Amino acid sequence: MAARAVVVGGGICGLATAHRLARGGMAVTLLEASDQLGGLGTFFTSRGRTVERFYHCVMPTDTALLELLDEVGLRESVEWRPTSMGMVVDGTRHSFNSALDLLRFTPLGLVDRLRFGVVSLLLRRLGRSRDLDLTRTEDWLRGLYGDRIWEVLLAPMFGAKFGAAFGDVPALYLWQRLGRESNESVRGYPAGGYRSVIDALRASIEAHGGEVRTSAPVARLEAGPDRVVVTLPGGETIEAGHAVSTVPLPSLRAIADAGLAPLLPEVELPYQGVVNALFFLRKPLSGHYWAPVLRSGTDFDGVIEMTPLTGSERYDDRHLVYVMHYTGRESALYLEDSDSIARRWTEQLLSIHSGLAVDDVDEVRVFKAPFVEPVYPLGYLTRRPAVVVPGTRLRLATTAHVYPNVTSWNSSVELSRTVTDALLRDARSSPDQENTAWPAESAR
Ligand SMILES: Cc1cc2nc3c(=O)[nH]c(=O)nc-3n(C[C@H](O)[C@H](O)[C@H](O)COP(=O)(O)OP(=O)(O)OC[C@H]3O[C@@H](n4cnc5c(N)ncnc54)[C@H](O)[C@@H]3O)c2cc1C
CATH class of the missing domain: 3.90.660.10 (Polyamine Oxidase; Chain A, domain 2)
Structure with a gap:
């Protein structure tokens, strides 16, 4: 019998994790609370068509995601198109892509338009020489762009993403984001939409002997040095040699039992x-x-x-x-x-x-x-929680762990790869007590 692992959460991180563990020869059970897989990338039906609940797209720099799509035969299914950006300011719509668009961008005076263009071109390079994890976004951008551009344009844009604390988020987050996206991209x-990816991952997990359960919310999670036990609402328990939780940290705290709770990351995000x-x-x-x-x-x-x-x-x-x-x-x-x-x-x-x-x-x-x-705090690179919960067989792979990468399917897949590689190594070196035989990397 193969070593057993439980994966909690059926968003992209949980699906990619279960897929890799199952391909690596583990007996995997994936538990998803809702009646659908996909997490934030999940879907609904309108006029018989499947549509994502939240907008999603793939960027050409999403290497880890594209490799995963390759593994399930979907890489070639990605259709690429040039896209552009607009901007609505004070009720007026502007195109915001070319140098000419910027020169015509009346919400800023002419000098600020030129400054915006020059600084934006140099921004990635300017960030290389600074410790942006310890620099407030507001301090960095106000200094480079000046007060007016910060107030008219940048503060409302960052406020939209991070709420009142937007100025305090480390500038590193923005710097990483600029590496992923630009206006005209x-x-x-x-x-087949994001559903095709979700379905392909499920099929791969099942083809490698894994089990995928929806409407299976984990109600309690216990984790010790040798095993992990999850309890479902009806009282059913599943015991495994390893577990990976992909649920957000507040949801994890809500299901951790009294022994596990004090071991969880202290950082309050x-x-x-x-x-x-x-x-x-x-x-x-x-x-x-x-x-x-x-x-x-x-x-x-x-x-x-x-x-x-x-x-x-x-x-x-x-x-x-x-x-x-x-x-x-x-x-x-x-x-x-x-x-x-x-x-x-x-x-x-x-x-x-x-x-x-x-x-x-x-x-x-x-x-x-x-x-x-x-909402990441300053200096989060050093405060980012560890992936392994100390003294246990539980690993965490959540959006609190992807920083400084931006939260995206690609970042979740990259994180899941790091976590599963280490888990498979560990499982091979210390097989579960009840399972003596570790299957060769059979099912690939
Ligand atoms: C509006 C919006 C737009 C976005 N646009 C893009 C984009 O264009 N491109 C891109 O790559 N990314 C985009 N993202 C980000 C991307 O969706 C997320 O980063 C990614 O889906 C996170 O995946 P995850 O698996 O880590 O978490 P989640 O998707 O949150 O999955 C966690 C899963 O755990 C389940 N769960 C929770 N508690 C339990 C429990 N007790 N037991 C069992 N299961 C549980 C949840 O139901 C959920 O399915 C966007 C997100 C949003 C909201």
Whole structure:
């Protein structure tokens, strides 16, 4: 019998982890609380078509994710397209891609436009010589761009992502992000949508003898030096030689038993959640993949138009637009009823797109997620929790561990690779007591 591992959470990190462990010859059980796999990349159905609840795309630099897609035969399914960026400031829409766009960008005076262009070109290089993990984003950017650009443009953009603490987030986060994205970028999207990736990973886990269970929320987790025991709500227990938890740290604390709780990372991280609405429109919106929305009387602060990237056929010839606001799970907006958000945000979307009428809106859906990413504190590189919970067979692979990489499917896959490589090494060197035989790297 093979060494056994339990993976808690069926988002991309849990799926990639279970896939690698199963391929490495372990007997894997993946437990996902909800009735669907995919976590933040999960989907819903509209007019019989599968659509992501939250906008997702692949970047050409997503090496770890692309390698994983290769392993499940989906790399070639990613369709790449050039995409562009817009910007809505004080209710006016701007294109924000070329030097000419910048020269025409009236929210900034001419000198600031030039300064913005020059500093943005040099920003990645300027960051190399500084300890950006210990530098506040505000201090770094205000110093380079000046007060006016910070206040008019950058502060509202970062506030949108990280809330009130935006200026305090380490500048390293932004620097990493700039390495992944730029205004005019080639972006990718799997031909079968993100669901095809989720389904392929599930199929691979099962083909390698693993078990994938949905509607299986772990209610209690015990971990010691030799084994891990998870308990499901009906009282069923599963014992294993190893476990990997991919659930956000607050959710892990809620299920840890009295022995495990004191061993968990001490760092208290606030998490941003998200409120996000999807609009299926009868006509295109702007043609830009994404546009920050600043000071324009909307509660949302960004618009993502998927159809320039994905085409409209997959949405039954409609155009899909996401709008979003990142916020804490206890905020008034997060707690507000979804129908009332849908109504208000529809009016707000129309107010910044004069060519759009209410009859152009075919369907609106609102989805929320409580844990999107931690708001990282200064100096987090040294405070980042360890992957192995000391003295136990439990490993953690969560969005609190991907820093300084940006939270993305790619970062989760990269993290899962590090964690599974170490776990497989450990399991080979100290097989479970009940399982004497370690299978050769058989099932690859
Ligand atoms: C609006 C938005 C846009 C994004 N855009 C992109 C993008 O364009 N490209 C990109 O690569 N990434 C994007 N991301 C980020 C990406 O979705 C995440 O970084 C990634 O999905 C995190 O995966 P994960 O597996 O670590 O966590 P999650 O996806 O959060 O998965 C954790 C899983 O654990 C489960 N769980 C929780 N508690 C329990 C329990 N007790 N028992 C069992 N299961 C449990 C949850 O149900 C969930 O399925 C976006 C995210 C959001 C919200």
